[in-house]
Amino acid sequence: MVPKNKIVILVFHPVLHKSRINRVLLNAVEGLEGVSIRYIYDLYPDYQIDIKAEQEVLLNHDIIVWQHPLYWYSSPSLLKEWIDLVLEHGFAYGKSGRALEGKSVLTAITSGGRRDAYGSDKGLKFSIRNLLAPFEQTVCLCRMRYLPPFVTHGTHLLKSDQIEKAAEDYVRIIEGLRDGTFSDDDLEKQEYINDIIP
Amino acid sequence: MHEQDFFQNALVYLLAAVISVPIAKRLGFGSVLGYLIAGMIIGPFVLGYIGHEGEDVMHFAEFGVVMMLFLIGLELKPNLLWGMRKSIFGLGGLQLLVTALVIGAVSVVLGQSIGAGIAIGLTLGLSSTAIVLQTLAEKGLMKQASGKASFSVLLLQDIAVVPILALIPLLAGSAISAGDGSSLDVQYIAGIEITGWVQVALMLSVITLMVVVGLYLVKYFFRIIARTGLREVFTAAALLLVISAAALMELVGLSPALGAFLSGVVMANNEYRHELEADIEPFKGLLLGLFFISVGASMNFGLLGSSPGTILSLLAALIGIKFVVLFILGRVFGIRGGQNTMFAFSLAQGGEFAFVLVAFSVDNGVLTPDTSAILFLVVALSMAVTPLLLLLNDKVIMPLVFKSENTREEDTIDDEETPLIIAGFGRFGVILGRFLIANGMSATILDDNPENIDVLRKFGFKVYYGDATRADLLASAGADKAKVLIVTVDDRQKSLKIIDLAQRNYPHLKILVRAVSMKHSYELVDRKVDAFERDMLESSLLLGIEALTHLGYKRYHAHRLAHTFRLHTRKVLRELHKHHKDDEKLYLSETNRHAMELEEIFRAEKEDRSHGSDSSWDVSSRRKEAEEINPPAQEE
Structure with a gap:
């Protein structure tokens, strides 16, 4: 069966060998049909991104996942470099830049802080959705749809069964997006895409 | 007469061995x-x-x-x-x-x-x-x-x-x-x-x-x-x-x-x-x-x-x-x-x-x-x-016995075997070896220059004398257990000989090679080695970056240009390899070949002008678009 949506997961993790969560998430989705994974730090260890190759990858997929840990309320620096260079004017945006129109982008992040710490009076001032605004805006300017993010919170204290649970959720989300099982309305309502799973 | 005896005896012994040993081995x-x-x-x-x-x-x-x-x-x-x-x-x-x-x-x-x-x-x-x-x-x-x-x-x-x-x-x-x-x-x-x-x-x-x-x-x-x-x-x-x-x-x-x-x-x-x-x-x-x-x-x-x-x-x-x-x-x-x-x-x-x-x-x-x-x-x-x-x-x-007891056979332990063999430990191999050893890798190093060994031993490197083109030496260096073989010898013929030997006898070995010339690179592509690098490329480019910087380029710009050139060089190599006809050049001396290679490279450079640009960082296209929407005011 040909999957409805082809998904590419772009992993931006400079120290994946030390990762506790992201590695498990990736192991879980590795080998799923219609899902490919690209380790961007390993592809461009010297930050010399092959722009043409990356654009080619985007054209060949329907859903793009940016998977990374949250560093200083933002992404590791290579994702910023990737956005700066790959989403070229005239390709991704601008009057004639319509190459990515209609595709979707999912941010899949891990964060050390608990969910209730973000955007509360006593904890951190901004919510995750506020903090991800630049990414959301970038995606929108490229005429793509920004999906609610997949967030794994409290990573420092997660026990292995909780990590397994997160990985299971991730698989269900990725499979659901691939097969188009989530309704647009449902997606629209969620703060996090995690919440769509009952 | 004595001599005849010797030959006959030798004949009998050798014949007996050559016939019976393979049979015995075959029968286990x-x-x-x-x-x-x-x-x-x-x-x-x-x-x-x-x-x-x-x-x-x-x-x-x-x-x-x-x-x-x-x-x-x-x-x-x-x-x-x-x-x-x-x-x-x-x-x-x-x-x-x-x-x-x-x-x-x-x-x-x-x-x-x-x-x-x-x-x-x-x-x-x-x-x-x-x-x-x-x-x-x-x-x-x-x-x-x-x-x-x-x-x-x-x-x-x-x-x-x-x-x-x-x-x-x-x-x-x-x-x-x-x-x-x-x-x-x-x-x-x-x-x-x-x-x-x-x-x-x-x-x-x-x-x-x-x-x-x-x-x-x-x-x-x-x-x-x-x-x-x-x-x-x-x-x-x-x-x-x-x-x-x-x-x-x-x-x-x-x-x-x-x-x-x-x-x-x-x-x-x-x-x-x-x-x-x-x-x-x-x-x-x-x-x-x-x-x-x-x-x-x-x-x-x-x-x-x-x-x-x-x-x-x-x-x-x-x-x-x-x-x-x-x-x-x-x-x-x-x-x-x-x-x-x-x-x-x-x-x-x-x-x-x-x-x-x-x-x-x-x-x-x-x-x-x-x-x-x-x-x-x-x-x-x-x-x-x-x-x-x-x-x-x-x-x-x-x-x-094994059916009745569940104990596991002891693992074979050999503290001499290393996952890495470096063949050639001259100027190139030393830098590579130092880097790997500094990161905790242990290596068996083979070199056939006694002077090198002399100095390196003094600094605690485990260097062994020997010509790695010999099958028996590779074997005693533990090639059957090693994972990676790095060939850094600067003699093209020797390098190929080592690679052929290793590929024939130890197909599991990953082979990484220092390429010493274009011709050598082609031969390495033909042999499908796991990786190779042109030996002078990186240091020449780095010095080139310095040159551009001293001539007024911003350092980061020069760095990006060098990378573009690096990619381009690899592309040229692949192109030239396709058209490469060995027999034509077989009779040329090394120097002639070098000149011809240069010519080939420059010709390929002229044809390929696809040097990439960092157009995303270049805002001129956006300025142009912006000007189309809001035409700049007429100067008065």
């Missing part, structure tokens, strides 16, 4: 049994191609045992040997004592005198170093518990030969004819009369001399030899080293095999170790083969025919007693399950020293010639039976 018997059977067939009792000169050949071929012990010594560093002291003296010592006691007692019951009983017990307590080690090595068991224990026992037996030789003349008093008993006290060394204590002092000083020479002087000797660049001289020097160690030991009354072993241990840390190993190995193999053939040929089937019952029951008794003693001691010393039966079976035969000791006992009047003939045959038969017993153990007993 191992090479030792193959040689033994070959010997029996060409011996006086079957085809009669060789007569009693077989015994002379045996003495000559014993030198194979000497070489084998030298090679084993090379594998054993002194600290490893020290760690084995408990099993050498405990297990080994007890084995010899208990076995000698039991066999001696049985002999006395069978009607031998007490003196003869002691001589027979000690003689038959020894096992065959040649057969056991050759077989264990062939089965790859040397690093396992059974192999190590067997080796300890054999080593002690080798040491014990010396006091046994001294003891036998003393036994004569209680045996059939009284000897004068003074032969221990007076010996003749190099024609000079020497008393017991002086001899001990001599032995100790010779051993000390060997250690000092081996540790501090031999490497200078080999360095000089290596500089000549003549391989056969190096081989000759290696043989000379082994032979002189053996001869020296024999001169002071120690076993030559022990001498060779000691010199091997002393050389175990030497940088020429792998080369020595590779040089001695074929001699060892051939001589051992010859030795086994002559043992086979010396079997007296006439005696077996005339009293088969006696001989066979003696054979069964010998193997039975030795097996039981070994098995019990193995248990006591903590060798588990299948490893222990393997250990006990492998050492349950008589050894080559028995031939020497039996003859010596007859000379001293301790044993009668009739007894000695029987002993000779029983020992030879027990040697021939050993490979069969081990086969039995492999195929029948081990599977049974």
